[in-house]
Amino acid sequence: MRIDAQDPKNSYIEKLVAVTDPGLLAIEARLRAADRWGVNIGANEGRLLALLVQVSGAKKVVEIGTLFGYSTVWLARALPANGQPAIGQTDGRVWTIERDPISAAHARQGFLDCGVAERIDLLEGEASEKLRELESAHSPFDLVFIDANKSAYPEYLDWAERNLRVGGLVIADNVFLGGAVFYDAKPDSVSLRQWQGMREFNQRLLSGGKFTSAFVPTSEGLLVGVLV
Numbered sequence: 001m002r003i004d005a006q007d008p009k010n011s012y013i014e015k016l017v018a019v020t021d022p023g024l025l026a027i028e029a030r031l032r033a034a035d036r037w038g039v040n041i042g043a044n045e046g047r048l049l050a051l052l053v054q055v056s057g058a059k060k061v062v063e064i065g066t067l068f069g070y071s072t073v074w075l076a077r078a079l080p081a082n083g084q085p086a087i088g089q090t091d092g093r094v095w096t097i098e099r100d101p102i103s104a105a106h107a108r109q110g111f112l113d114c115g116v117a118e119r120i121d122l123l124e125g126e127a128s129e130k131l132r133e134l135e136s137a138h139s140p141f142d143l144v145f146i147d148a149n150k151s152a153y154p155e156y157l158d159w160a161e162r163n164l165r166v167g168g169l170v171i172a173d174n175v176f177l178g179g180a181v182f183y184d185a186k187p188d189s190v191s192l193r194q195w196q197g198m199r200e201f202n203q204r205l206l207s208g209g210k211f212t213s214a215f216v217p218t219s220e221g222l223l224v225g226v227l228v
């Protein structure tokens with residue numbers, strides 16, 4: 001969520017979507033204190049995630065990349081009202097993956113502050129390992145939100161193809177890779193693996209035949225696809 005605050009369009013949007021609830025504001029305060037505010041999605045993207053959970057009727061959601069749980073709260077709050085299962089049940093849940101223990105601790109506190117802790121399983125560790133565990137325990141899923149290490153996006157897409165139900169959604173943030181994907185030669189700002197990986201990811205989602213997809217051209221680039 002790095003936005004140009006000078007652009008009147010952005011200030012207009014920010015004003016209308018401003019968050020007022022104390023739980024999300026507490027997460028924002030923690031992110032700011034840790035100088036991580038802006039690494040998370042913004043409130044308008046949060047609204048879009050929530051809207052996509054609601055219109056798709058998603059109950060089983062996987063998020064790769066929790067940070068302090070800002071996006072996770074938007075996803076969890078959008079689960080169906082009757083999707084408040086007892087701990088241990090497998091529907092109406094968000095499984096979110098974070099490898100950094102400090103971020104994971106902040107996220108756990110945020111889930112309590114926002115009143116959604118019972119809907120979320122925070123899996124602490126490497127995404128590749130946690131995704132393997134999720135695949136064997138809970139597949140298929142309704143929605144996957146990808147927002148972690150950029151070079152692994154193609155592997156996360158492989159996983160989504162195997163583990164989404166038909167009609168399930170894949171949503172990915174930062175697909176413009178700070179603008180690096182726009183160029184046919186790799187810019188110095190990114191590694192070859194990141195640049196090739198993200199270009200492959202976008203290409204597969206947009207024209208690989210397995211998804212109906214579209215860019216949402218936020219400043220960082222969101223991609224939304226439905227498995228057909």
Ligand SMILES: C[S@@+](CC[C@H](N)C(=O)[O-])C[C@H]1O[C@@H](n2cnc3c(N)ncnc32)[C@H](O)[C@@H]1O
Nearest residue numbers: 040041065067070071098099126127147148149
């Ligand atoms: C962009 S932030 C996520 C932001 C969050 N989705 C939000 O909008 O509030 C990416 C997070 O993914 C985590 N991450 C990166 N690579 C990972 C990996 N291979 N396995 C697990 N977590 C990873 C990072 O530690 C970081 O907290």
